[in-house]
Amino acid sequence: MSLINASIDSAIAIAERRSGKFGAEFYAGRTNAILERAFLAFKTSSWMIVLSGFVEPVFYLLSFGFGLGALIGGVTDGAGNSVSYAAYIAPALLATSAMNGAIYDSTWNVFFKMHFGKLYQTMLATSLGTLDVALGEIGWALLRGLAYAMGFMVIMAPLGLIPSWWGILAIPGAVLVAFGFASIGMGITSYLKNFQQMNWVNFFMLPMFLFSGTFYPLSIYPDWLRMIIEALPLWQAIQLERDLTLGTVGWSTLAHVAYFAVMIVGGLYFTTKRLSALFLR
Amino acid sequence: MGNAFKEESTELAKKTAPADLMIVAKGLTKKYDDFTAVDGIDFQVKRGESFGLLGPNGAGKSTTMKMIGATSLRTGGELTILGKDPNKQGPEIRAHLGVVPQTDNHDNDLKAWENLYIYGRYFGLGRKFLKKKVEELLDFAQLQDKRDVKVDQLSGGMKRRLTIARGLVNEPEILMLDEPTTGLDPQARHILWDRLFRLKEEGVTLVITTHYMDEAEQLCDRLIVMDKGKIMAEGAPADLIKKYSSKEVLEVRFGSSKNAEAAEKLKHLGDRIETLPDRILFYAEDGEKVLKQIHKLGFEPATSLVRRSSLEDVFLRLTGRTLVE
The missing domain is CATH 3.40.50.300 (P-loop containing nucleotide triphosphate hydrolases)
Known part of the structure; x- marks a missing residue:
């Protein structure tokens, strides 16, 4: 038995394949290794936490959609059609749960790994790059988001809350939304030093959830307030999902997609920079 | 840019790192804002x-x-590891x-x-x-x-x-x-x-x-x-x-309040003497001999110990401080 040998598939040979290529100093092309790690850790994690992420939007839907919805009756959507209140808020709840899941994963989980688990230091002592770590961690959050979105759809569809076939696209839509939030969230988390500061994140999230056209159309706001809300990511996410489930797809739908594409690219750049600044300085 | 860079680093590798040189540092420096953690050090590490x-x-x-x-x-x-630049x-x-x-x-x-x-x-x-x-x-x-x-x-x-x-x-x-x-x-x-x-x-x-x-x-x-x-x-x-210390070291303790006073009177013994807060170290070829001389001068240390010189003594000699403080 020898502890050293030089085989073709040695760590060195693997690393040198990317030698001199663009981005070789921050990307090794091994996001899958981070996902595999997340899966190994997931096998022993608490199923209650996993379940809670799924149950939350369902409870909101039951309480507001069917409870409050019985008093309200219908709402007029963007195209002027009347839809049931439950069908109106269901896509908003889907968008919100995508946001919440992504933010939870990219703030609390990442914060813990950064400061207590020292997991990223360990990863970055290997031939992984910072973008591998960022993509892997975010990718795992997205897989979870995907599972939640599919679960929610399975409940929504038979209740008649997805009138349009476009609604199927609300699942990848939720993943896109989660991607955007997670990319930015991980970068922001890198600035936070303690648990008190972590609460600031909730301080922004809750009002955004309540006032971003989740439960009623923005038309009740004065123009200036409406414009501020429309610039916020959650409103963009809700409109995207609502367009899809209600089938009111148009150019504006594409604009929402573009909004998240920009958020993802910007967020990944920001997070990768921050990881380098923290762990490779 | 990738290729040019690769050639350049291979050139550097040929110049600075023959096959048996694993690590080469020249004037290696690390500054954090106004604190200098590593201040221009040179060393090489060979294979094995x-x-x-x-x-x-x-x-x-x-x-x-x-x-x-x-x-x-x-x-x-400069720093190269197997001819490669760790910053890049x-x-x-x-x-x-x-x-x-x-x-x-x-x-x-x-x-x-x-x-x-x-x-x-x-x-x-x-x-x-x-x-x-x-x-x-x-x-x-x-x-x-x-x-x-x-x-x-x-x-x-x-x-x-x-x-x-x-x-x-x-x-x-x-x-x-x-x-x-x-x-x-x-x-x-x-x-x-x-x-x-x-x-x-x-x-x-x-x-x-x-x-x-x-x-x-x-x-x-x-x-x-x-x-x-x-x-x-x-x-x-x-x-x-061998270079920075003697063959043997005699460690004696007179009690913390008396060490300095005794050291003053015994400083001519051995090759060299170091006074620490808790003990006195005499550097000499023959530690036992120095101990006898101390007794002869009428001093009675509370404890005494003769040992071989170690890297600890080298460090003490070079910096005037002990390694583990």
Whole structure:
């Protein structure tokens, strides 16, 4: 038995394949290794936490959609059609749960790994790059988001809350939304030093959830307030999902997609920079 | 840009690093804002050598290790690892290295064997290869019976051995050990030293930082003594002792209030004398002889001890301070 040998598939040979290529100093092309790690850790994690992420939007839907919805009756959507209140808020709840899941994963989980688990230091002592770590961690959050979105759809569809076939696209839509939030969230988390500061994140999230056209159309706001809300990511996410489930797809739908594409690219750049600044300085 | 850069670095490699030079540092410097952690140091590490960085806490050893490990960017000077520049080719260099950091940073969500496995996956190693490798490493670390235990339930010595085993998963050419035995009991230390000797026999280049002189003497072929970011001396442990210290040392204690007074009257004895708060050290060829002279002068030390000179004495001579404060 020898502890050293030089085989073709040695760590060195693997690393040198990317030698001199663009981005070789921050990307090794091994996001899958981070996902595999997340899966190994997931096998022993608490199923209650996993379940809670799924149950939350369902409870909101039951309480507001069917409870409050019985008093309200219908709402007029963007195209002027009347839809049931439950069908109106269901896509908003889907968008919100995508946001919440992504933010939870990219703030609390990442914060813990950064400061207590020292997991990223360990990863970055290997031939992984910072973008591998960022993509892997975010990718795992997205897989979870995907599972939640599919679960929610399975409940929504038979209740008649997805009138349009476009609604199927609300699942990848939720993943896109989660991607955007997670990319930015991980970068922001890198600035936070303690648990008190972590609460600031909730301080922004809750009002955004309540006032971003989740439960009623923005038309009740004065123009200036409406414009501020429309610039916020959650409103963009809700409109995207609502367009899809209600089938009111148009150019504006594409604009929402573009909004998240920009958020993802910007967020990944920001997070990768921050990881380098923290762990490779 | 990629290609030009590659050629340039190969040129640099030819110039600075013949095949047997693993690490070359010239004027290596690391500054944090206005604090200089490493202050223009020069050294080389050859293939198969066991190279030590000895110095007290804050001497710049760990920072030097991090720069070699391509997890900290140098701010001045030159550094090549196997002819590569760690500031630009981080992931590639890290593939050559096994890193054992000062504090064990295992993945506490995973079991012992999973920690080894996933670390190998980070290097992109294949599952089949790793399946075999993990068994080998569990044997090496004497952790076969703990393979399915979550890491946070392992003892300090076991965690340390797991960290070293983990550092070997990519079959590194250079193993970097930052304070490998700090916090371990004597038995655990000796098990670990034994493992490290075995690696050395297999031709792995070791780079070790320590503030334990016995560890440095046991493990290092050659070392640099660092203090305040600078190199104070360089050489083989025995040569350094020969150069900077006498053959023997006599340690005497008169009680903390009387040491200075006694030292003043005895300072002509031996080759050299060091007065520490708790004891006086006499450097001499023959320690017993000095002790007799002390008795003859009418002094009665509370305790006395004659021992061989060690790296601790070298450090004391060079800096006027002890290693472990």
